[in-house]
Amino acid sequence: MAEQIGSTNGVSFEDVAAVAPALGTYTRTHIVGDLWKRPGLSVRDRSLVTISALIARSQTVGYPHYIDLALENGVTPRELSEVVTHLAFYAGWPNALSVIAVVRECFSRRGVDASAVPLANPDLLPLDEVGESKRAERVSELFGDLFPGVVQYTTDALFRDLWLRPGLLPRDRSLVTVSALIALGHVTQLPYHLNRAMDAGLTQAESAEVVTQLAFYSGWPSAFAAMPVIKEILEKRVKLG
Structure with a gap:
């Protein structure tokens, strides 16, 4: 991993050592040597969390x-x-578009063709009609009179389409969403989406490791802003059994 960091994003460890040697040491010791090896979250999930944070914040160097x-x-x-x-909706179209050229180059280099990416209009996963009706009714009551466009797109584009696309498991789609929300500091949205993630299979230990991963990739303030909210969510779930 250390060599890849130097060779693929234009910043080598030699560059870092010449400008901020302590940063190079922290990178080797805490990120390369420890963070990605922690057992609480698989390396696949750590990649999903990290990619989500980078795109959400448009951190193109990574x-x-x-x-x-x-x-x-x-x-x-x-x-x-x-x-x-997914992140076009949760981090904005420009941030999603900012990664397109890099992903396309990577796919080309690896021989990934069109058959390996999802269809624009696949057969969608089954909809939880009862749960979605309750969500839509609640949002409509709160905001429908003032923001009918947002409410309508939320129902039609997000929860009756985007969230039902089969190319990403529901648990992973929620993991991506939670990671982007923490990275962006949108902690008021966490209760709904973290509960949804945990209902889909994300564990308490994995939730904690998501925050640990994001402390490095989104900064300590983002992690500490999220921790009280997540702590309250986890405590409520324990009480409810």
Whole structure:
């Protein structure tokens, strides 16, 4: 991993040592030597978390290395394509488009063709009609009169389409969403999406490791802003059994 960092994003360890030697030491010791080896989250999931944070914050210097690393760690081209599509809605179209050229170059280099990426209009996963009706009704009551366009797109484009695309498992789609929300500091959205992620199979230990991973890739303030919210969510789930 150390060599890849130097060779794929244009910043070598020699460059770092010449400018900020302590940063190079922290990178080798804490990120390369420890963080990615922690047992609480698979390297595949760490790649999903990291890619989501980079795209959400448009941190383009990290794209080449971490996209290659994600594919090496078991993220499929189909899944990577869905992550980019999903984050257009949760981080904005410009941020999603910012990674397109890098992913296309990576696919070309690896011989990934069109058959390996998802269809634009696949057969969707089954919809939880009861749960979605309750969500839509609640949002409509709160915001429908003032923001009918947002409410309508939220129902039609997100929860009756995007969230049902089969190219990314529901648990992983929620993991990507939670990672982007933390990276962007949008902690008020975490209760709904973290509960959804845990209902789909994300564990408490994995949730904690997501925050640990993002402390390095989005900064300590992002992690500490999320921790009280996540702590409350986890405590409520324990009480509810």
